[in-house]
Amino acid sequence: MRAISGQKIQNPQTNVPNTQQMNDKDFITDLLSTEKYMSASYGTAMSEASHIQLYQEIASTCNETDQCMRDLFNTMFQKGWYSLEGAPQQTIQQTLQEYAGMKGQLPSGNMPH
Numbered sequence: 446m447r448a449i450s451g452q453k454i455q456n457p458q459t460n461v462p463n464t465q466q467m468n469d470k471d472f473i474t475d476l477l478s479t480e481k482y483m484s485a486s487y488g489t490a491m492s493e494a495s496h497i498q499l500y501q502e503i504a505s506t507c508n509e510t511d512q513c514m515r516d517l518f519n520t521m522f523q524k525g526w527y528s529l530e531g532a533p534q535q536t537i538q539q540t541l542q543e544y545a546g547m548k549g550q551l552p553s554g555n556m557p558h
Contacts, residue, residue: 458525470526473517480514 461468467475487507494500521527 452531453528454531455528456523456525470521470524473521473526477514477517477521480510480517484510484514 459470461470484507487503487510491500491503491507494503518527522529
């Protein structure tokens with residue numbers, strides 16, 4: 446997909462009632478925020494786990510949380526409740542090259558996983 450810089454990428458918005466009670470958008474937004482917090486917390490817990498089985502269990506739960514977070518994002522995007530900002534292909538390629546360069550500078554950047 447080629448996006449023009451500054452162009453919003455968004456699906457048509459699914460309307461929800463504007464009331465004091467929580468609606469579908471509010472619930473999913475709350476769930477996504479919670480999943481983001483949990484993912485960050487699991488990341489911290491993994492880095493501090495001293496036992497390999499505990500680390501693996503936390504890592505597995507973190508992966509499930511990340512997948513749930515991705516599913517919630519996709520649902521919000523499909524319903525038009527989340528939009529993205531388009532970037533030119535040149536900017537995308539430049540960012541990928543910068544990331545690859547930074548990754549190569551990390552002590553573990555060239556180590557097999």
